[in-house]
Amino acid sequence: MKFSWVNHSTTPMKVRTLLSEHGVTRTLLKKVKFHGGAILVNDQPVLAIHMLYGGERVTMVTPAEVANEHLAVSPLPIHILYEDRDFLILNKPAGVASVPAHALPDNTLANRVKGYYRERGYANEVVHIATRLDKDTSGIVLFAKHRFAHGIIDHQLKAHTMRKMYLAVVDGVLTTDHGWFDQPIGRAADSFVKRAVTPDGKPSLTEYWVVKRLGNKTVVRVRLHSGRTHQIRVHFAAAGHPLLGDDLYGGPLDQGIQRQALHCMQLQFDDPFLSRTLTIFAPLPADIAHLIETTGSKVD
Template sequence: MKFSWTYLEDAPIRVRTFLAFNEVSRALIVVAKYHGGDILLDGEHVFTTVMMHKGQTVTLVLPDEKGSDTVDRCDEPIDILYEDQDYLVLNKPAGVASVPAHHVVTADSLVNRVKGYYLRQHYANQVTHIATRLDKDTSGIVVFPKHHFAHSVMDKQLKKHMVQKDYVAIVSGRLVADHGLIDAPIGRDPESFVKRQVLRDGKPSETEYWVVKRMPAATVVKIRLHTGRTHQIRVHMAYLGHPLVGDQMYAGPQWIARQALHCERIKFYSPFKQQWIEIRCPLADDIQQVLNS
């Protein structure tokens, strides 16, 4: 793959500095220099210490990414919400894990399904990068960067809290406040390998919510995460005394076969297209049925 940028400023600049301005990490430069790629200035191989001038074009050449033999192929279907040459965005159904589980023999996770899709499409890059994940029983948006560079860019955005992710949840009981920010640290439950809880010495965790609709015994909320802890929404709503409907692990009422949680919207910036990308995902049928009833 090739990525090119033209320098438009008057003052000379080193190639490596200009690449850094364009989100090229040191790791990507190493790949380009030593693992089958290249760095070109106006089409000629250069070292990154070389000075470039206004009007010159630098090109980053990255080698094709070979898929891992340890990730099995699965040809179950995927629901594509958006795809370009850099990102694949899927609607994950509830009941399908985002990534393969070590203790499960059957190779059916979203990662396995994407590998099958890449193979069927004969893409040059076969590594199944995954940037966002959802719990197995949460439905909605999951993002797969289609190459190392795109993954690196999204990781930076996630760390800087530039990526907006909105969820819809049905919580038990009637929330009083129309809007709230839950600021409560989360850590591992000392009595469980999987379960989490609010702990004084846990990791900082913030969840913001807005009430969408109040029902007699439940409340529909829109939720935006400001941090990304395991089970964060589920733990924070249980901490408020309003566990998610269907969330057996955190004592939610069993009106649905899984937690009523769906990633409905994501917004992130693509430097490759030089524009913001916003994707929405319709509610899963089982959650919609709860709302209708």
């Protein structure tokens, strides 16, 4: 693949400096240098230390990527919310794992994406999953379509500039319209899977807004300011308001939903390839919509 930029600076700089300013990592530069890529200035091959003085067109040609032969191909469908040359954004249904595991080897979202790439005849079948959701959480999952895009997203995730918004239905009534949970999260002492608020856990920050109060339940919008495993589920459970249907964290199981009532509804990030902010929405799944519509009549 080819990516090009015009150097608008009149201050002398090396090519690698300009590339770095556009999100090209040292790791990617090594791939370009040693695995069949190229760097061009005004269509002439150069090294990364080549000096620029202003007005040049710099092109990076990335080498071909080799797909993981151990990732099986699935013909099962995917729900596409957005796709372009660089990104594929899907609406994941509840009950589908994001990536393969021992018990779920070949019907995950990653397997389906590889099947979709193959069906469409894409030259690059490497599956770069950039964001993930728990198996029983529905909503937006972002795939990068090449290693450069994946690196861009990784940087935004680490810098906490990506905005992910969730909708959840929790047990009990939250009396505060807007609040925060600022508690460290680590592994629960008695489980390999379960997480808990622990003194020696990693810093974790969750922000929420009340959308509706329905009887003894509350619909909330949630934003993650960190990305810990089960973060939303753990924080609300620790506050005495577990998600409806969340068996692992003590949520009530008699409310008409067979999984945790959690949906990733919005994703916003900077797309440097199109020089714009991209905002994607995922419609509410039927089970959560039904839960909200049929639960009580008191709405604040």
